[in-house]
Structure formats: structure tokens, C-alpha cells
Amino acid sequence: MLSTILRRVGISLATIFGASVFAFILLRVVPGDPARAIAGDMATEDAVAALRADMGLDQNLFVQYWRYMRAVFTGDLGFSYSTGGTVNSLLGDRLPATIELGVLAVIFAIGTAVLFASLAVYSNSRWADRLLRTASSLAMGSPPFWIALLALMVFAVQFGVFPGPEGRLSPGLVPPADITGLYSVDALLAGNIPLMFNALWHLVLPAAIISIGPFAFLSRLYRSQLRSTRRETFVMVARSHGLTKFPVFNRHIAPHGLLSILPAGSLLFADLLTGSLLVEKVFGWPGIGSMTADAIIQKDFAVVQAVLLLAAVLYVVVSLLADVILTTVDPRTRVGAR
Amino acid sequence: MSTEDLLVIENLNKSYSTGFGGRNKTQILHDVSLSVGRGQTLGLVGESGSGKSTTASCVMGLTAVDSGSIRFDGREITGLSKSERRALRSSMQMVFQDPNGSLDPRFTVRELVEEPLIIHGHKDRSERALKVAKTLDLVGLTEKQAERYPHAFSGGQRQRIAIARALVLNPQLVVLDEPVSALDVSIQAQVLNLLAQLQDELSLTYLFIVHDLAVAKLMSHQIAVMHRGKVVEYGTSQEVFEQTSHPYTKALLDAVPGTKQGVGHA
């Protein structure tokens, strides 16, 4: 078992290396002259030359790459021109907001997917199955940013059930002491319950919208795993021993379904990142998503390079983690054959 | 035409390596030595994991060999290059166990039987059509059936198509890997009779892989019993059945249900 995990870690490191090279080429080779792009068309030639020297763009590519990766390993992600601060501090401020949103979105996505897929498969009724498939197709097809606008108009403007696009807390409220960076958690830790509810109140709508994409493919995945497990012989055997429908579903079918969600962890992460890129802007949410969108427009290469690297590393870490958990949870891989 | 047997296998060894850098090797074949005379049938009997199918795919060149020699028609074939081995294929063919899986569902029966001819460069269409018709008739399939797709046929008929596909190049050696195990007994009998009749008509040589000793006895002139990669017994089907020497073979014979107690109960 250990050798498989070591091999997996090796592959993950190779993938991260590959992704970092790819991101590096994307932002240093493809644009031709990044310094001119940053400085803009009106900047004078020597201003651009100074910027180029400062960014070390005049070195050959390998040196640039090596210097960049060395900086990354020492934790220095470079300087953000558009915000005037280091990329590290920028990420430090923005990351928690996206994480808080992402965690809730994951809970919504997995919760609804498992619930509806289980109901559709357990009830074994054709219309429930068709309803689920139509719902997941609709979810697959709904543009998150448009749904966000629609939701804001209906729930915020029309009925005022949820707050408008005012960010993480109602205006005028002081954010809680920074322990985890997640307002709802920090407010709870600080014992400020009304603040926690306010934070959650602001989280629900954007998180629900971000969870639409992941819900689409998770519900399909879970449904198909349940249906294929249901056809297995050991389910028939359990029925033949006298177990009624529910215990068979609960103890022998559902666990296989849950196990199948783990390998989809990395896909889930990629979908959440996509969701945050689009929805944060509509809700004025101070997270990585809106930051990246602005950085792209400002052509802030350092920030975009850092976000690309962060996305790649997190994607690989999530899939590695999912793999390791899967290997330990599944007895077939945890316990060697006798 | 050398006087030696058509197929001679000497000290064949084969192992599969798994794990990082192929550290842990599992030995599949241990010094397997067999030979099949022209127009004869060698029955290769053994339970799953005995190495009989591995021996077959080594003979066909589908899997590489660790050591040992395989001589076909007097010519060593283990070290051949890919193209040399492909040319050799027209004289040695194979029929697989699973009638559903061994035929490409997108090809009609005609295309399936014609493909070997195309592969081995028979350019003339009408000559190919003639050969296909003759082979189909040989295995008892009509012209009308030739236009249909494999899924429209029963297991027994599909095996006939697979046999036609193997015979259209009129090979010398046919490796039969459990050709009837997936079929019902009544259909099995039809295919076994067909194989026997084809062997007599076309003086084919068979390497017949099977786990059922009775089928082996019926079809084979010689039988080799394999157990965990070793040939534990090798002789004419008479000797293997009536003067059984190895205890494993005895165990195999005794294990066949319904033979010990004579006829019925009470």
C-alpha cells in the first residue's frame, strides 16, 4: 500500500511541475512582451525597458523560471502592480472569503446530489429518475453569473429575503477577530451569534449558486454508481438472506455510492473555482474570483501567475488527498489479499 | 517439410513482473516441453491458473517468452521480428473462448471472414469472395447469413463464424483456446463434431486448450495435463486416462461429478 501512495505522490509532483511550466510559458512566452503589456501603449521605451529589467524579463527563460520557482518556494509570490501590495498579502486577505464560500457550496452540492440521487434510485420510479436527470441537465446548462443576477433580482430586490450585492457582511458591521479568516466561524468562536448569522445570511445565496455546477455532475455520478451497484450479485444475495429494501440500500448500496464521490474530488474543486470566478463579481464578494477577474483586466501578471500556480497545486493536492483517502477507506486496497 | 513434429516447444519459461521496476515476478510457466504431430490434436488440460492459455498465446506470439524455444514447421519462432511473425500468422490461427467478445460487432459475417484475406494481401476481390463462400459453407453457414451482424447469431453459430475466420487462410496449426466451454452441451457437441470433421478434411493440427478432461479425451490424440505452470502428465489420451500416473490427474478424473457412483442412487 505504501508503494502505491509513494508512486501517487511522485506523479502529483510531476504534475505540479508540468503545470507550473505550462503556466510560466503561458504568461512569459505567449504575450511576447509582458512589460509593454503592463506598462501600456503610451509608456516610453526606457520606462518599459526599466520595468523589463526589474521583472528580470531580459534573462533567458530557464533563469527566469528558476528564479520564479525559487521565489515561490521561499513564499514570495511577487509584487502586485494593480493593488500596490505583495501578492502574498493580497492572497491572505482574499483567500479566506473564497474558502468560506467554497466550503458551503461543497456542502450544498454534495448534500443535494446525494439526497436527490438516493431518492430517485431508491424509489425506483421512472418519473423521479427523469426529474433528477432533467434537473441535473438544467443545472449543467445554467450560466452561474446569469442565475446570480436573477437570484439577486428576485430574492434581494423583489422579496428582500437575502442581502443584495454588499459583500460578506451588512454594511457597518465590524468583521470578527481574524482567527480562521472565515467570518461565520470567527464570529462563532468570538461568541458573537448575531454576527455569525449575518455572515451566514450573506453566504447562502452565492454558495447555493456556485453549488449548481458541482450538483449537476455529482448527482449524475452518484445516480449511476447507485444503479450499477444495485445490479451487483451481493445485493441480490443480501436480499436472498431476508434483508428488506431499506437496509440493503443503506448498508450495501449507498456506501459504494459515497466511495465513488472521492475520486471526483478534484473535478469538484475545479468546478468550485470556476463558480467563484464568475459569481463573486456579481455579489461583490471580496474573494479570489473577483480579484483574478480584476487582475486580468489590469494585466497584473504576478497575481495571475500566482493564482494559476495556486489553482494547480490545490487541484493536485485535492486529487492526491482523495486518492489516499480512497486507498485507506477501501478494504480491497488497504488490506493486502491473503 | 521436415520430419519433425509441426510444433515443438522446449523448456518454455514465462513470468509476469508487476510492481515498481518489475521487482516482484510471478513465474507462470516452468520448463514446459510439448510437441504436436501434423494432423494431430494435443489436448492441453488444466484448471484456471495452470498456464495453459499462456502457453497458447506464447505459441501464437501474442505474448513474449522469457526463455525456451518454440519451433513451428522446423523454424524457431520466438526470436522473430514483428513483421516476420505477422507473415507466419497465415499458417497458424486461433479461436477464442467467448463467442460474444471475439467478433467485432460492427463487421458483417462476410467482412469478418474476408478480413484475414485482406490482411495477408489477397488483392483479387472475386478470388476472396470465392474463398469466403467456400469457408462459410465448410462451417455450415449460408450465404444469406453472411450479410448479418454477429449479434444476430446464437453462441454456437458465432463460434462457427470464428472458426471460418481462422480457416479462411487454410492454416496448418489452429490453436483452440477453450472453444466450447462457453456453450451449452448440445451446442458443444455440434461444434466438436465440426472441428473433428474439419481436421480430417483439411488435415489440420490442433492445440486444444480445455479444462474438461472428457472433451480432451474425445478430441485429442495426445493429452498434456498442466498444473501451476508445469506439465505434470504427458502421453496419448489412452495412457493419460487409463494408466494415469500423476496424482493431480487422478484428482482431476475423480473430481468429475457423477462418475464415481456408477449409475444413479438407490
Place this chain on the structure above:
Amino acid sequence: MPVNTEVQRAGQEQSTATPVLEINNLCTNFELPGSTVQAVRDVSFTLCPGQRLAVVGESGSGKSAMAMSLVGLIPPPGKVASGSVKLRGKELVGLGDKEISAIRGKDIGLVFQDPMAGLDPLKTIGSQFVETIRVHQNLSVRQAKELACELLAEVGVNDPRRRIEDYPHQYSGGMRQRVLIAMAIANDPAVVIADEPTTALDVTTQAQVLELLERICDERGNALMMITHNLGIVRQLCDSVNVMYAGRVVEQTSVNALFNEPTHPYTKALLDCMIDPYTTVRGQLPAIPGSPPDLAAAQPGCAFAERCPLGSAEKICHEQRPEAVVLASGAVSRCHFAHELEGAQS
């Protein structure tokens, strides 16, 4: 409960004991888009306590579908269309999930063909065994585990206390089938239905499993219904046999009569196909011409007609469905010429 098997079996043949299972006019269909496959067509027979019945037939004969219909385990889109299955007088067809589940594993134990896929790979043998026991017997987990260990020992699993904690993938195919048999008899069922229990096993392992089944039936005296296509198994293990073809029971007789004086042409043809290593001649193995019938097509006459050496020429066989005829010897044959065939025998 050691019972002298010879006496008990001889007596049983003419016994008037009330049957433990009574099947009348059972029909099971598979509703496929565009066609209905009648897998089981009007099957009737009884199973008496301690009887060892073999249900013999080739693929497509409906033997498995019939067996699964008895306990309502037909996978969709199959369903029991009509007929009745009575367990000691209690009707099983049409029972709700709760009622039929109470009978499965308790009164009727089942063993399936593929042991490799028969156990949940994510759970230990122990947890699945305890679950099976506690469904029908209110024992504590510890007591159930204790009973499980005894049963594992009984079926030949050595060192059960340790092995019970292992997972299915740590057992060989043969061992898994033993565990499944142990589970099937855990609640001491009156009937054990084995659906081709050894087809997926090597011949040496098969011999051991058959021996185990025989020992269990001898010791516990339960009735056995063995679904198989292997006539050798029928001869070794069973005392009576139903031969099925295209969804119908074409012959019901004792095993002795089957091998010595078969009455139905299909049974005779099937027996001829059995290879006798010492007498069968290469190339002249009797075969049954043609191929198995299409179960979706209607069967006006006898399904075996066009492959039957006797019936292919007879108009009556192609047009009129033969009724089951009870012969002097007690055998039941569904053939228009049953009497003539029986006459020819004696």
C-alpha cells in the same frame, strides 16, 4: 439429526408427506421494449421435505428465472405474471417486500452462481454474516458472531474466529462459496435453492463444494433444489429431476429413471450429448441440431419440435402444445408421444 439417507429417500418417492413447496402454473415474463420474453411458461411441481430435486436445462431454458420467481428475486424488467407458489400452504406470489423478506433466508435459503461477486467487498465476512443472522433471530451481535463461527467451521473454514474478521477479497472463490452456503443455512431453512453453485468453480473445488452441500442436506434434512446444466451433478447429488426446455418443464422423473429410461425426446438427446470418455467416438458425438428457441416468439406447438428427432416430422408437434402426461412409472412427460416412448422402453 442424522437420518439414514437411503431409507428416508426411498420412502420419500411414494410419500404422501405434505410438500414444503407447491408450485402451480407459474409464468414469469420479461417486458422488453417491443417484445415480451416468456421465460417461465406454466410450470407446476412440488418439493417435499428432504427431497433433492434437480432442475436441469440449458441456457435460455428458464431454470434460473423459475427458481428466482419462487422468492420474488427476479431482476427487473422480469416479473411473475401468474400462477401460485405455496410454502407450507402460504401463498408467496404477490407478497409485499416485508412479508417475502421474512421468508427469504428463514424458510428458503439461496446460493448463487458467482461467489466472487456474492459478498460486499467493503464489509468484513463477520459483519455480513451477523447481519444475515440477526435479520431472523434476535441474538446479540456477540451471540450472532459465535453462531457464525460455528457455521464457518461446519462448512470447512479453518480458524473461523480469525478468518471472520477478513474481507471477501482475502478468500478464494471456493472458500467464498462455502461462506455463502453457511449464510444460506444460517437460519436453518426448510428449503435450500442452489442456482448453479459450482459452475464458476474449478472441477476440484466444485467436487468439494458438492460434497459439502450433500453433507449439509444429510445432516439438516432440508429439501434441496439444485439448478444445473450438468447431468453429472444430478446423478451424484439428487434423487428427482425436472428437465426444462424453453420455459417449460418437459419431464419430471426420478434420477434413476432419468438415466435408465428417459421418456422425453429432449431428455434423451441431452443424455446422448454427455461425453463418455471410454465409449464416445471422436466426430460422432450425438448433438441436437439447430439452435435454442427464441423465447420472445409465440410457441403454438412444442418448442422442441423442429429440433426433435421424433417431432420434427409430426404436424401435431408443431401446431398443438403437448399436455403433461403422467406415465405408469410415475414420471410426468410433456410430449404427444409420451406413452409410445414409455412403451418402447419396457
Place this chain on the structure above:
Amino acid sequence: MTLSVASVRATQQRSNPIAVFLKRDIPLSIFLGLFILLVVGLLIGPWLWPLSSDAINLSNVLQAPSAAHPMGTDDTGRDLLARFLDGGRTSVFAGLLIAVIGAVLGCALALMAGSMRGWVDSVFTWLTNSILCFPAILLAMAIAMAIRPGVTAVVIGLSLHSFPWYMRTLRSEVMRLYGQDFIRSTDAIGAHPVRILLRHVLPHLIPTMILQMAAVFGASILSLAALGFLGLGAQPPTAEWGAMITDGQQFFLTGQWWIAGFPGLGLLVAVTLTTLIADRAREVLDPRSDAV
């Protein structure tokens, strides 16, 4: 269970899946019909609908949907139905391009990796994994920044992400096919590996590839619109559904819902239809597969 059911079901499945597609499944034909209607409507729209999409007309600004302007007008008086048709064409065209480029490149790589195995396979897989670390939208955004925002940048970015995605899914399908007996039997006959690849492996990939193209087509339309929404996709004045939603964003909250409403609806209908089609088609193709 009995073989009879499996063999009967097999005889119904004709070998040519396209024939099966339409005949047996009414909902599939409906969805396919609607989708073709939508695409044809977008293509021949300009001939049917006379108004041009760029004509600014300050006299009828922010008109609600009416007979004259079925989709109303925007803050500069431009007719929104005309812009909707133009925008739709951009999206559908770009979506098709991305789906096709990715399919061709991805399939070629998958065939090579699946057949040659060894280091070829590991290098291609490494390449694929390295690119697939990034969500498609993030890649397209980076490219938009690196060169110049616009539909070209988006198409490059999304194709860059779609071909490895095809490669990964088709490669496992190629591996599965090579394990089948009918490939080993053709190899045993002495067929050249290339012949096996083209005559036996590729035809079996086509149905799976078509399903994946439908999925990529839908996803690409959404991503194109998303980038338009972020101002990185089609630049004004070209009409594009995503950008139209951004234009209509502020009017959304003040009641003029139709400016952002219709393009979003167009997206929803187009992509949901493709997903439903792919879903039904997979069901008809192999009822037992239940593949995601």
C-alpha cells in the same frame, strides 16, 4: 440470470447506433429537433429579421419587448432580437469549433497513447494532467490577458483545455477496447497495428466521442459567455450573449430585465438541450452503461 434476456436484448440493438438513436426514443428526437430549430434559427435569423444589430436609435431607448422589438431595445436603442441572433451565432460557432478541434486532437493523442503505451502514454498523460489542473475558464482568462481579450483568445484557451479532456476520457476507452477479444483475435490473424487502430478501435470510439463533443460544446458556450460577462470575451460592438448580460446587469436591478434576461435564457436553453441530447443518446446507445 438467464442468458435469454441478454441475447434477446442484443438482437434488438442493430449494429448501427445512429439508426437506433432516432427510432426508439421519442424524447431524444424532440430535444434534437428543438436544438436543430434553435441553430437554424440563429443561422438564418438575419435574413428573417430585417433590423440590424448595431443601428443605434436614441428615440426608442429601453423599450420593453413589443411587436416591433420582440426582445425589446437596450440603453442605446439597438434592437435586442437582432443582437441576440448575432450573439447566438458567435456562441454556437465558437462552441462547435472548440468541440471539433478538441475532439480531433484529443482523439489522435488518445489513440497513440492507448495503442503505443509505454513512455508515449506516460508523457501524454503527464501533459494532459498538467493542463487539466487549471479550470477551462481560468486558462482562457490567462490567454485573454497574455494576448488580447476577444473571441479568438477564448477559443484558444478553451480548446487548450478541451483536447486534454478528450484525451483523458478517450484514452481509457481505447485501453478498454484493446483488452477485448476481437482486437486480440485480429492481432492473432496478423493485422498491422495501424489497421487494428483504424478499422477496429476508431469506429468504436465514434459514439463516445460524439457524446463528449456534445458535452464540450455546451460547456464551451457557457465559458464563452462567462468570459464575455467578465469583459474578456467578445469586445464591443460585437454581439455576444455573455457581454449582453453584462450590459444588462445594472438595468436588471432597475426593472429592465429583458436586456440581460433573453441572452441568459438563450444560453440556458441551448446548453440544457445539448446535455439532455447527450444524456438520452447515451441511454439509448448502451442502456446498461449508466456512464456519467
